Amino acid sequence: MLPWETYLDHQKDRFISELLDFLRIPSISSLPDHQSDVERAAEWLKVRMKAAGMESVRIMPTGGHPVVYGEWLHASGRPTVLIYGHFDTQPVDPLDLWNTPPFEPIIKDGRMCARGASDDKGNLFIPIIVAEAMLKTDGSLPVNVKFLFEGQEEIGSPQLADFILANKDLLACDLVLSADGGQWEEDQPALILGTRGLASVFIEVEGPDHDLHSGTYGGTIANPIHALVQILDSMHDPEGQVAVDGFYDDVRSLTDEERAEIARVPYDEAQYLNEIGACCVYGEPGFTTHERAWARPTLEVNGIYGGYQGEGLKTVLPSKAHAKVSCRLVADQDPSKIADLLVAHVNKVSPPWVRVTSTRAESGAIPYLIPAEHRAMHIAASVLGELYGKEPYKIRAGGTIPVNALFLKYLGAYTVVFAFGLKDERQHSPNEFFRLSSYERGQKAYGVLLKRLGEEFK
Amino acid sequence: MLPWETYLDHQKDRFISELLDFLRIPSISSLPDHQSDVERAAEWLKVRMKAAGMESVRIMPTGGHPVVYGEWLHASGRPTVLIYGHFDTQPVDPLDLWNTPPFEPIIKDGRMCARGASDDKGNLFIPIIVAEAMLKTDGSLPVNVKFLFEGQEEIGSPQLADFILANKDLLACDLVLSADGGQWEEDQPALILGTRGLASVFIEVEGPDHDLHSGTYGGTIANPIHALVQILDSMHDPEGQVAVDGFYDDVRSLTDEERAEIARVPYDEAQYLNEIGACCVYGEPGFTTHERAWARPTLEVNGIYGGYQGEGLKTVLPSKAHAKVSCRLVADQDPSKIADLLVAHVNKVSPPWVRVTSTRAESGAIPYLIPAEHRAMHIAASVLGELYGKEPYKIRAGGTIPVNALFLKYLGAYTVVFAFGLKDERQHSPNEFFRLSSYERGQKAYGVLLKRLGEEFK
Numbered sequence: 010m011l012p013w014e015t016y017l018d019h020q021k022d023r024f025i026s027e028l029l030d031f032l033r034i035p036s037i038s039s040l041p042d043h044q045s046d047v048e049r050a051a052e053w054l055k056v057r058m059k060a061a062g063m064e065s066v067r068i069m070p071t072g073g074h075p076v077v078y079g080e081w082l083h084a085s086g087r088p089t090v091l092i093y094g095h096f097d098t099q100p101v102d103p104l105d106l107w108n109t110p111p112f113e114p115i116i117k118d119g120r121m122c123a124r125g126a127s128d129d130k131g132n133l134f135i136p137i138i139v140a141e142a143m144l145k146t147d148g149s150l151p152v153n154v155k156f157l158f159e160g161q162e163e164i165g166s167p168q169l170a171d172f173i174l175a176n177k178d179l180l181a182c183d184l185v186l187s188a189d190g191g192q193w194e195e196d197q198p199a200l201i202l203g204t205r206g207l208a209s210v211f212i213e214v215e216g217p218d219h220d221l222h223s224g225t226y227g228g229t230i231a232n233p234i235h236a237l238v239q240i241l242d243s244m245h246d247p248e249g250q251v252a253v254d255g256f257y258d259d260v261r262s263l264t265d266e267e268r269a270e271i272a273r274v275p276y277d278e279a280q281y282l283n284e285i286g287a288c289c290v291y292g293e294p295g296f297t298t299h300e301r302a303w304a305r306p307t308l309e310v311n312g313i314y315g316g317y318q319g320e321g322l323k324t325v326l327p328s329k330a331h332a333k334v335s336c337r338l339v340a341d342q343d344p345s346k347i348a349d350l351l352v353a354h355v356n357k358v359s360p361p362w363v364r365v366t367s368t369r370a371e372s373g374a375i376p377y378l379i380p381a382e383h384r385a386m387h388i389a390a391s392v393l394g395e396l397y398g399k400e401p402y403k404i405r406a407g408g409t410i411p412v413n414a415l416f417l418k419y420l421g422a423y424t425v426v427f428a429f430g431l432k433d434e435r436q437h438s439p440n441e442f443f444r445l446s447s448y449e450r451g452q453k454a455y456g457v458l459l460k461r462l463g464e465e466f467k
Numbered sequence: 468m469l470p471w472e473t474y475l476d477h478q479k480d481r482f483i484s485e486l487l488d489f490l491r492i493p494s495i496s497s498l499p500d501h502q503s504d505v506e507r508a509a510e511w512l513k514v515r516m517k518a519a520g521m522e523s524v525r526i527m528p529t530g531g532h533p534v535v536y537g538e539w540l541h542a543s544g545r546p547t548v549l550i551y552g553h554f555d556t557q558p559v560d561p562l563d564l565w566n567t568p569p570f571e572p573i574i575k576d577g578r579m580c581a582r583g584a585s586d587d588k589g590n591l592f593i594p595i596i597v598a599e600a601m602l603k604t605d606g607s608l609p610v611n612v613k614f615l616f617e618g619q620e621e622i623g624s625p626q627l628a629d630f631i632l633a634n635k636d637l638l639a640c641d642l643v644l645s646a647d648g649g650q651w652e653e654d655q656p657a658l659i660l661g662t663r664g665l666a667s668v669f670i671e672v673e674g675p676d677h678d679l680h681s682g683t684y685g686g687t688i689a690n691p692i693h694a695l696v697q698i699l700d701s702m703h704d705p706e707g708q709v710a711v712d713g714f715y716d717d718v719r720s721l722t723d724e725e726r727a728e729i730a731r732v733p734y735d736e737a738q739y740l741n742e743i744g745a746c747c748v749y750g751e752p753g754f755t756t757h758e759r760a761w762a763r764p765t766l767e768v769n770g771i772y773g774g775y776q777g778e779g780l781k782t783v784l785p786s787k788a789h790a791k792v793s794c795r796l797v798a799d800q801d802p803s804k805i806a807d808l809l810v811a812h813v814n815k816v817s818p819p820w821v822r823v824t825s826t827r828a829e830s831g832a833i834p835y836l837i838p839a840e841h842r843a844m845h846i847a848a849s850v851l852g853e854l855y856g857k858e859p860y861k862i863r864a865g866g867t868i869p870v871n872a873l874f875l876k877y878l879g880a881y882t883v884v885f886a887f888g889l890k891d892e893r894q895h896s897p898n899e900f901f902r903l904s905s906y907e908r909g910q911k912a913y914g915v916l917l918k919r920l921g922e923e924f925k
Contacts, residue, residue, distance in 0.1 A: 039777065039778060039779035039780065039781060040777065040778060040779070041778065099781060100775070100777055100781055102775075102777065103678075106677070164779055164780060165780065205682060207782070209780055209782075211780075216745055217743040217744050217745040218743065218744025218745070219564070219743070219744065219893070219896045219897065220561075220895065220896045220897070221743055221895070221896065222865075222866060222894050222895040222896070223765070223767045223769060223793065223795065223895075224663060224795055224864070224865045224866025224867050225760065225864075225865045225866055225890060225894075226743065226760065226865070227760070227765040227767045227795050227865060228750045228751065228759040228760055228763055228764075228765035228795065228865070229748050229749070229750050229756045229759045229760045229865075230743065230745050230748060230749060230750075231707075231745075231747075231749035232767050232768060234699075234768040234770075234771050234790075235699070235700075235703060235767075235768060237696075237771075238695075238696040238699040238700045238768070238771070239700050239705075241692075241693070241696040241700075242693075242696045242697050242699075242700040245693060247697075247818075249689075285675040285676065285677070285679055285684065285688065286675050286676025286677065287674055287675040287676070287688050287689075288820065288821070288822065289689075289819070289820050290687050290688060290820075291687070291688060291689035291820040292686045292687050292688075293686065298687045301686040301687045302683065302684065302685070302686055302687045305686055306686075307681070307685040307686035309681045309685045309690050309693075309782075309784055310690060310692040310693060310696070310774065311681060311774050311775050311780065311781060311782055311783050311784075311785070312692075312773065312774035312775035312776050312781065312783075312785070313692050313695075313696070313771055313772065313773050313774060313788065314771065314772045314773075314776045315770065315771050315772075316768065316769050316770035316771060316791070317558070317560075317769050317770035317791060318770050318772045318789075319497065319498065319558060319560065320497060320498060320499065321497035321498070321622055321828075322497065322622060322623065322667055322669075322769065322791060322793060322828050323497060323557060323558055323769060323770065323791075323895070324665070324667075324767075324769055324793050324867075324895065325769050325770075325895055325896075326767055326769075327769070327770070330771065331776075332692075333774070333775060333780060333781075335681065335780060335782050337681065337682055337685050337686065360705075361747070362746065362747050362748075362749040363746070364746065370779075370780050406682070406683075407680075407682045407683045407684070407685060407686070407687075408680060408682025408683055409682050409782075432683060435677070436680050436683075437678065437679070437680040437681075437781070437782065437783055438677045438678045438679065438680070438783075439677065439678070
């Protein structure tokens with residue numbers, strides 16, 4: 010019988026070609042125009058999972074973008090592992106900064122270049138391939154496996170909590186593996202202890218009911234842009250700390266031990282800045298860059314617009330101005346409470362000469378922390394350690410994987426993030442890519458991990 | 468011989484139809500894509516002025532959008548009047564707020580609806596028609612007339628100063644009449660003593676060289692939007708006074724007499740607010756609404772943009788953020804000095820963790836004031852007084868007509884603004900219109916004014 014690793018080697022070209030097909034589907038979850046593309050990606054996955062040998066494969070409605078589910082539950086007496094990923098992508102604007110069209114994937118210099126390549130289609134596809142390889146060779150999997158792939162991660166998974174709650178029995182498991190995340194560097198593995206949560210509000214400021222001539226009305230009627238910049242500027246103090254009342258109340262302070270652990274992870278500031286073309290780091294005083302990114306909450310204006318944006322000058326006093334604000338949260342902040350604090354802050358500082366509306370976005374995500382001593386973390390660490398020849402760093406991720414916290418809350422199962430993106434791969438930016446080398450190594454890693462969990466995880 | 472007034476009556480339908488043709492040309496001066504349309508509008512005017520009987524009609528280059536010139540100089544011993552207007556228009560966005568396409572003019576309820584109808588094609592066309600009527604009936608004009616129509620008023624007339632200076636002899640005159648402006652109300656005339664000037668800067672804030680994932684980098688790298696709102700918010704104090712050092716240094720204070728004269732102009736705050744759909748007035752403390760609009764300088768953010776503007780949420784930490792800022796100036800502020808002060812302010816308050824560039828816009832306009840006792844003002848007041856049956860108010864205009872100040876500086880001639888727009892006509896906004904009644908009354912008024920200037924102005 011062919012070993013599963015050999016099967017993976019033999020089918021390598023096909024697996025690359027299939028991933029490129031998957032990347033051609035512009036499954037942008039935030040844009041209503043792309044709803045049918047998100048559905049098309051779900052359909053593609055369903056067909057592909059069936060072909061891999063998964064059972065009970067189905068597309069399940071959520072009220073928003075759908076979920077794709079499949080299972081293989083014949084490993085009697087073995088643990089049940091739920092494997093999570095997402096098949097939706099971020100939008101692509103600004104489109105003119107892409108070197109090649111975002112949904113016409115190409116391979117160049119060992120990189121698959123496309124929106125969603127690294128986040129998360131490439132990572133999501135790995136465990137499907139591994140399951141196929143084992144089912145086509147061994148005829149079985151070493152653990153019971155449930156696949157749960159969602160189509161709304163990039164908009165904060167608004168319906169996923171209800172979906173998990175409504176399908177607790179179907180999704181019941183001993184452990185979750187998340188295929189949404191990454192490693193530290195090409196030659197350095199890492200395991201993620203925590204992910205940040207998310208809360209956001211949209212702010213709209215209205216002045217006159219149409220754009221006015223700034224000559225006729227300038228100086229007599231409040232400019233909504235002025236009110237908006239006043240509101241937004243009040244959200245940070247000049248040093249960069251969030252100045253919203255109560256914002257830090259529920260933040261779990263870092264222990265000396267945790268700070269020491271974070272400090273052991275190498276940090277090269279010149280390289281960090283060079284990768285993103287920034288002049289300098291900046292943030293909340295009293296914390297290191299890794300502490301700020303991993304264990305401290307933030308408030309960022311993700312977008313602002315109002316008035317004239319074309320070339321040259323248009324002397325209007327605009328009718329409206331808008332901002333999109335989101336916060337990354339850490340344990341034990343509650344997204345709903347933080348959104349309330351943001352709305353209360355906006356209400357408090359809004360001047361009376363404009364109409365200000367702040368709308369809580371539907372999206373929200375609970376921050377997540379897994380105990381460093383969890384059994385599955387030890388197993389995953391040993392698998393990565395052998396494959397890379399280095400002990401993985403125990404880090405946290407600044408980003409948000411809403412489901413990690415939801416699985417814990419509703420299924421009682423902790424999540425080990427086991428994925429192979431790298432942080433230079435321009436997730437959420439123009440020219441996203443995923444390394445072929447990560448794609449291959451990820452396949453081997455997942456195979457070994459499932460074997461080891463079957464043997465060692467109770 | 469037919470009186471010129473009767474000629475105007477007989478040709479009324481043709482003159483309306485011709486103006487609609489003129490309005491069909493999308494001569495937006497701020498957008499490079501419309502450069503050929505601005506040229507087409509110049510060509511249209513040239514042909515039309517020749518048909519009216521003007522002589523030496525020509526399109527003259529300026530280095531930017533062209534000027535159209537024409538003259539009739541056979542009124543020996545009579546004064547020479549230069550009549551000014553502009554054939555370029557504002558942009559049209561937001562396009563979705565227009566009830567009918569901006570460059571497909573229609574007549575509805577006695578209104579000609581199109582971009583440029585009121586500002587300034589309708590007003591500009593009036594003296595051309597009047598000249599035609601007099602030349603086709605009397606065979607002569609009561610004064611020597613020079614027409615000077617420009618194509619860059621809406622972008623602040625960047626090349627016009629040099630053009631006037633280079634053509635001082637050609638343009639030499641005793642008085643300027645500006646066909647760019649308006650009356651107080653449908654049944655209440657007004658004459659304008661002053662117009663505000665303009666200075667502007669564009670601000671660009673750069674952080675990282677590409678948009679970043681706000682999860683990965685939020686909290687560690689400065690967000691250019693945060694820096695921009697900090698910079699912009701520093702430009703006003705909370706009460707609405709401009710907080711740029713030196714901004715008010717050269718402002719000519721209002722005398723008690725001037726304030727009393729402004730106070731005589733009726734002001735109905737409920738109506739003022741109702742017309743623009745605003746909740747309340749707002750501005751520099753210690754001044755009335757008319758004083759704020761007419762005799763005090765302002766600083767307005769005309770546009771702001773950065774990061775994600777689409778539907779829903781995109782959790783980016785953006786690479787760049789932008790703002791367009793312009794100031795309306797009053798005597799004796801200097802646009803160049805004010806632009807320098809703005810740049811210096813931006814430099815002073817910009818945080819070091821982003822790269823901030825502030826660029827002085829090419830446009831700039833000197834504020835203008837004509838002495839209330841000027842002879843031509845008395846003549847114009849009597850013409851309007853007879854036509855409307857009411858004495859005109861002596862007001863100022865909050866808007867900018869850069870050439871008034873330039874004519875005074877380079878030709879030594881004061882300008883009487885003689886035009887028939889009304890302030891509810893949505894100049895610079897969606898659904899601009901011009902009243903047919905103003906169009907007709909303006910023709911009579913111009914005819915009588917030229918006659919009277921020929922008789923009474925030295």
